[in-house]
Amino acid sequence: MDRGRHPVPVRDRKVGASSRNHRFSANVQVIVDADTRLVVAAARPVPGTTADARAWRASGLAEHCQGVAVLGDGAYINTGLIIPHRRRPGRALMAGEEADNAEHRRVRARVEHTFARMRNYKILRDCR
Template sequence: MAGVITASEPSWIVPFTGLSPRQFGKLVTVLRREGADAVRRGRPWSLPLEDRVLLVAAYWRTNLTMRQLAPLFGISKSAADRIIDHLGPMLALQPRKRFAKDTVLIVDGTLVPTRDHTIAEQSKNYRYSTNHQVVIDADTRLVVVVGRPLPGNRNDCKAWEESGAKAAVGTTLTIADGGYPGTGLVTPHRRRKGEELSDWKQAHNTSHKQIRARVEHVFARMKTWKILRDCRLKGDGVHHAMLGIARMHNLTLAG
């Protein structure tokens, strides 16, 4: 069965990955170097590595079911499922381990509707969701850390520590919104009852809000990948999808 979508036709790469054919080629080269195309026992892969990477990206971008996606690549539903399970973790973003002294980070949590109720809980969006703590570099807007997903009813203040994001950042200066009180992060000044904020505090809050908005812009770009609007993957699948999409986002920004 011949497929419709293939990486050998460059026009398919940009819509599904957001990468130029040159960037996509570099990504495939890195994955091959990391062992993604190693010879394995049993049945060989039905698609070359380039097409397998494109398939995973297409799944994350469109959120089509396996039954819908597989014919587009000319393979079976079970083969498409195996490719996603194998390559998804390999596409994951590796957290940055070191930060320059003058680095400023921004953290915020985002909810991803997730159908696996073993890891999701009903949240403020009234859907079963997972809470993902995402940390970006304030200067470059690159994603540097993504915490492990927690149930969606977990507030950001607890999720910051429990997801592992706090440990990954260490003592690096990090900006957050008002939902992180008592965490040691740089948060907006709060007005006490019966008091007004001084002019300098109001000015600081305005500057803080403008800088913190950068992480919201990152979320807006990442949520164009439809799997982050309704994730059907189980177990670590939603975590791998978030990390893989973060890596694609960084590659796009890096040029």
């Protein structure tokens, strides 16, 4: 599971929000099967300034993921998604946590590649 901020036309201000680079963007939540790299579900876009965890809760995608492990990045704290282990101040990650994070990165890279393909083929353009 991941989100992507994608530029939207200025005329579509209901979905887009001005970001720090002065472009309008939308936050799109997408669930991708890591094995097949197929999009399982996509939520309606929300303004690009919406926090990822808030967008996840509002998306309704959790119902599509019952009984399945869903990975997210570190922005999805307290959402029920599997997120990477965080290093605490003054303490390094244990070897098992580091191995978990390495596997997490490997699987999430597939999701990022799927997002790149969706951008290249302009699939998300029609999502707004």
